[in-house]
Amino acid sequence: MTSFSPIRLAITPSQYDDESSIGFALRIAQVNGFQYLSRMLSVTQINKLVRGKGLQLTDSLGIKGMYYDNQAVVRTPLFQQSWQINSKVCLTCIRELGYIKAEVQQPFIACCSVHHCTFIDKCSQCNQQLKWDINLLKGICTADSCCVKLSDSPIDEPYLSQLNQLTSPQIADCLLISTLLSTPNKTIIEPSKFCSTLNYYQQLGSGYKLLTDKDKFTTWLTSFFEQQSIYLPSNFLYAQLWLLVENLNSAWPIDNVVEHLTSINFKRIQKPINPLIVSMPAATALLETTPQSLKKFSSMGLIKKQNNSRLTINSRIDVSPIIQLLSQHTVESDMNSLNSMRDICLKHTIEQIDIMQALLEGDITLGYKPSNTLPDSIYCRKNELIKVGEKVLLSKQSSEITLIQASHITGFSLDELITFRKKGLLKQPVAYSSYCFMSDAMNLKNKRHNNKKTDKHTLLVSPLLI
16 A cells, blocks of 8 residues: 655645635646646545545645535435536636636536536547546546547537526436436435436436426336336336426426326236335335334235345335235125225224235235225225224224224214313323323224214213213
């Protein structure tokens, strides 16, 4: 390993207020006659400079570099910090000012704020990405096999003039959709710490093209949907699209296409169900369940964690196993969808996990026909669902439920339940005013059933009847 001893520099320039840290280091090396920056600084030091951290170089160079705040200023799931580690430069700034500005490392700035010209990120002659090299300050290609004078115009991009007019949030949107395009089945984004986007303007251009051209976007959507399995409910199918929509910063022409998504005609194919990896919040939404119930789904093999760690908000979950299981069941004529029997589910506090557990234990026969959501797609017989519900109620006798759930179970309104609570008939768990005990709710339900001929007002006035 090379050891870097303190270097005595002949020339110690000062850093400009708007100069990038890595650009400042390149300028120091250039004026002191170094051919390569690595002759002056270690790889570790160079990497820190590239990431926007001005090193305290007093000991090694006698110069104090500046530190630039590189925290993200634009909302995006792509990067944790708004700082680009790939090189790009404004050639006009280099010719006129002789240094590289810090703004070139902002991933959501595509053109110079002074000259309004496009930054250069690759050589138009050899098509190689530029590197942080002393040759940048000479306006020369940084590839050893090329070294030609860099052109003021980057590689041809048909949308270049429009890209130069985009705001930072719009640039973030373009980079996001181009990233999703490069991974067609991506349903989750793992943010990198810094932006390291290669072919920057090409990525911007492809994203801009889709966000602004409704016909191209519709064509892409149709092609994407037609490659998906016929067994997926629609909201599972749209998981990637919602990932895009919920993270867009600006309004775009495609918004109208997204709003009328169901009107797009496409035909899916009979193909195996591929893994569908989503975040924990997305998994709870798709399965219409709770984080607590997800643990039961996992223990029953209905979902798969990507690692063996416990389920947390940051967990990555494969929700395809439950679809693979359900796809083996056909709908029979006397079955109805779970969604159409939601009142029964509410009255018996039946959750999605209870249905799947009943299936595995042989207590219910299910049918499956992909529709909008999972409850729309799962079918069963009404009488079997009620039996499952009665079993669920018995199993939850000692549990705590919400007052809303108690209202569904008992048939009493929330105001009536509060009256019962004041009379000591619906006790409150410690510190949870919106909860009650299942056993109390069941007592109210049973007493009401036994006294169903009794006027409800009498029940409220005379708790002895209950």
